[in-house]
Amino acid sequence: MAAGTTYLEAIRQGIWEEMERDPDVFVIGEDVGVYGGAFKVTAGMFEHFGDRRVVDTPISEEGIVGAAIGAGLMGLRPVAEMQFSDFISCGFDQIVNFAAKCHYRWNAAVPIVVRAPSGGGIHGGPFHSQNPEMWFVRTPGLKVVCPATPYDAKGLIKAAIRDNDPVIFFEHKALYRRVKEDIPDEDYTVPLGRAKVVREGKDLTIVTYGAMVWSALEAAEKLAEEGASIEVVDLRTLLPLDRDTVCDSVRKTSKVLLVHEDTRTGGMAGELAVSITERVFEYLDAPIVRVTAPDTPVPFSPPLEEAFLPNTEKVIEKARWLYRY
Amino acid sequence: MAAGTTYLEAIRQGIWEEMERDPDVFVIGEDVGVYGGAFKVTAGMFEHFGDRRVVDTPISEEGIVGAAIGAGLMGLRPVAEMQFSDFISCGFDQIVNFAAKCHYRWNAAVPIVVRAPSGGGIHGGPFHSQNPEMWFVRTPGLKVVCPATPYDAKGLIKAAIRDNDPVIFFEHKALYRRVKEDIPDEDYTVPLGRAKVVREGKDLTIVTYGAMVWSALEAAEKLAEEGASIEVVDLRTLLPLDRDTVCDSVRKTSKVLLVHEDTRTGGMAGELAVSITERVFEYLDAPIVRVTAPDTPVPFSPPLEEAFLPNTEKVIEKARWLYRY
Amino acid sequence: MGTVEAITPHEQTQTDEQAPLAHQCLYYMALMREAEDRIERKLYRQGKVLGGVYVGRGQEAIPVGTGLLAQPQDILLPSHRDMAVFFIRGVPVRRVIAQYMGRMGGLTRGRDGNMHMGDMRLGIVSIISALAATVPVASGVALALRYKGTGGVAFSYFGDGATSRGAWHEGVNFATVQKLPVVYICNNNQYAYSTPLELQMACANVADRGPAYNMPAEIVDGNDVFAVYEAAQRAIAHARSGRGPYLLECKTFRMTGHSAHDAAEYVPQSLFEEWAKLDPIERLEAKMLEHRWATREEIDRLRVDVVREVDEAVAWADASPCPDPVTLTEGVYETE
Amino acid sequence: MGTVEAITPHEQTQTDEQAPLAHQCLYYMALMREAEDRIERKLYRQGKVLGGVYVGRGQEAIPVGTGLLAQPQDILLPSHRDMAVFFIRGVPVRRVIAQYMGRMGGLTRGRDGNMHMGDMRLGIVSIISALAATVPVASGVALALRYKGTGGVAFSYFGDGATSRGAWHEGVNFATVQKLPVVYICNNNQYAYSTPLELQMACANVADRGPAYNMPAEIVDGNDVFAVYEAAQRAIAHARSGRGPYLLECKTFRMTGHSAHDAAEYVPQSLFEEWAKLDPIERLEAKMLEHRWATREEIDRLRVDVVREVDEAVAWADASPCPDPVTLTEGVYETE
């Protein structure tokens, strides 16, 4: 049992263990080598695994993703790092048109992981704080992972590396050092595509993922004092989407609040809402509502960023409204 | 009254008239000059306006969008062409990070239009048939337009060119020469951000846009024979989204079917569904359901593509189910 | 522009040992010409082939002169005018025709069309439409080849226009920094769709881009299959020996429109006429006759055989079923 | 690498007419040094500046030696280590400090931080984080300048690492094809974050990339403000006369970590020591004393004045309010 492992360290361990286990796994990206990555997720790997398995690249997101795809087609298992998820738009075509469509088109597996540190709350401003998951959730052929806990982060990065499809792995920067958890020493994975009920309840369901899982849990805790029994579903993987777990919960509680840190229009809440109305509309006792960031770039100045980000208070307010509905 | 003007010709006229009206309007893209564009939307412009206003570029989508942004910042009004909307992913960063965020960040207007021929039904296969609108609908700062008729196509391209914000203008390739309409000779625009009820009805609402408007209208026509009175809302602009018109219609009909040619997960139906449940949930008498393409790349072979694309029959089936619900 | 004047002359010493190679080259070039002609001029016009059709008429020496040098462990990333690469690598013509017709017999079983196909078992990576997208991918392929230590080389093919793309630059830059085993094979056919070279790049030759990456670059007469072959030998030897990438610019001309629907009215007729005289197949035949590597009859027989091979391929392809719509959603993921 | 040996020596003829220019250069360089020091070493450590802080310590001669040559109609696209460009263009220090502090007084009124700012009225385009993204934008700016016929030139700034990006290639390629009035100003400070030049590019100099675009390229000692100034004169004259882009590679060194949180342990200490001897401000001061363009006292007074100017700027910025959260959603669009 590794006591008090951070989310960041859990990811680092996951990659490290997979590299030990399988010589085909390697790391590629900007400053991932000697420097150990902008967030130090790959710290020590260069010294341990050498420059053939920890490959520093020029500043070329399209080049990095393309190289990962090429190596993946050859049977290697590249773990590519985007220094910030904001720069994934620079390697976009390779992800959405090359990697995503290979298997469908010509049966060629592309077993790559693209790691992308995402999310706000670190005063990063418009270009170091985005949550770009929906660009990929709408792209068939990709898998999209957004872990919330150290346990899941490690289990999911390992599952992602072993998976034979292209996986976009969003790591929430604000969680990197903020959350800690005791995690097993033994090898384990968390399967892709399975949501998890992280808190049981019967009055309403909050569906969320990433950093917002913690706000949802806090909100549920607070509202328990008001008598509300809130269930919290952590999606963990956004694509493939575990609609069964979500709908099962809605069947039980009949009310649902959708929460994401991403901006509002075109966010994950939409896909969840339509999936719910399609499948379990008759169980609904209240409007499906959402708590999200507003439709703006992520602002830099702390008071603006604070107003921008969804948080426990905003979740409480909406959840209370829904509970009383 | 220009009799029987095609959708393609309507767009061409719209750009041409704006170029005549305003010397700051110019066209930029691959093969837009002497060749008149892959679809001939810019045919004749090079000869008429010259090489300073009809700029042929190297194969560089990022370069084209970037150049449009730079010229736009200088007060010109570039109309940039992506040869196919599928290649917009190559200029992605410039659109979603540069153009979309300028005004919010530093008050700089980016009055550009990026034209993108999109959609299937032309046997184009996975890379000449996509509907990538959701990448942009989820990106605050952009405007996204998807006209369905020649009248709207002309009015909207003119409005887009006059607009001071970056507009992504999706032209459905299957409509280019397929739909014709008599349109006024006089200058007119169609305002961005306003949906239109293109058929009135009281039993259920179909919300859609682009080529699917025609399938929805056909389906409504057919189902009228079965006694169903179907309202059809053509969104025309996806961002900003005219939620009022959609919700007004749902208030009236209490049932809603969402239709898009784009693939299912993460498609426009989601945003519509959550907007509807948030605002007019109590008016709903039936599940919100959707007709969309399945979550695959767009396949090439005609029988596969036909199975892939939503069409009148598929809309009828779901609409009938909803009508009888 | 529009001429082959800029080509560095190569001293070619023709010997009789080259006769078998000449036959091989002629076969593949003729096969590609015939298959593409059939697709573009028959099947497309008959409506049996739909969608975009891009052919390499007049450019056959490039995929043939390079592809024949590929070792089994090498990986090829052909572009959209390099059909012969598939034949050389063992893909039967019938499967290529079926691919164009959207049939189950095609390499993508109808999921994709035209040259958008590959097969990793044969060491061929499929292009996607976005030009130059395979160039960064070739770097990754070469990284893997080096890591596995098989001595393999990645063959990265593209046109002149594709070199304008950022993806091209990023791919080449990374491969040269890492000294990866990649051979870049550019077919400079003077046009990208309707765009002539001088609107595509300010430099006179694609090879002028080599120094930007500290990469050797060579210009070769792309309509002379032996010249291409010999230059490719140098290029491949360089890459295989661990000295990093090598750029081969093959000057040629696109003897058609951009695609089957394009009449290429923007190309001066004189250019077509000038380049018709440099047809790579005719030039090879002339050389074979001159050196007595083949008789007129042998060549004629070869051409007849090729026509028959394509006839049979078309028949086979036409009998191949279209994919069943119930399979539509299968295979989006390797692991569902 | 790591030295200035590769720099083409320029014959500089210093005359007394240059004294006023020297004073101007010293003022802007010292002001940039002082403002950045204050931000990085005081305000950041005090927690008054948050987020990423990238400074141009040791590189001040580049924005100053080029920026002073900008005409009113020219448009500047500075990168993240070119603060002096803002001062030269008339942005008061206090507004730059307020920008870093996320205050209303900043150029983006708190919406963005650090060097992510611009003002079209002053002819400055804001960078975005994505490196080299302004390079294609500069082409569009230059298209507009040419179209308007104002004789203006676009100044496109970037680092060595940024040249690896596809956006850089696409921007430069288009500008050179169109012979647009652009001057490319590269600060080659030998590192991109932790990545040394040899892992960034296979060529020895960024200037080696010029021929790929048929573009003149010149290497200059980026720590000698007069050398930069003179080379920039040539570059700008070339671009302004309609002969197309010109690339100026300014060899320099990043005398800090990549950003305020980076201790740069990956940089050999000896490089810092070697380059410290080439400090552009000290070199300019020495030259001014040597040519008697200024006395020690005058220079000291200038430095004191600059400190006072920054003191006042910090006080002003600190008094500037943070943006009101109710304005959060305003201004996403120009036309709502």
Ligand SMILES: Cc1ncc(C[n+]2csc(CCOP(=O)(O)OP(=O)(O)O)c2C)c(N)n1
């Ligand atoms: C990124 C991208 N933009 C545009 C296109 C459309 N397109 C297809 S082929 C082509 C011209 C290609 O020219 P070149 O690279 O010289 O190859 P060639 O066709 O001449 O062999 C264009 C513009 C594309 N496929 N990809």
Ligand SMILES: Cc1ncc(C[n+]2csc(CCOP(=O)(O)OP(=O)(O)O)c2C)c(N)n1
């Ligand atoms: C597209 C992109 N990828 C990665 C980054 C992260 N990043 C910020 S600055 C930097 C290094 C830049 O190096 P260089 O261009 O040489 O400029 P310098 O900082 O040395 O002045 C990196 C990798 C970024 N900003 N944009």
Ligand SMILES: [Mg+2]
């Ligand atoms: Mg070409």
Ligand SMILES: [Mg+2]
């Ligand atoms: Mg640098």
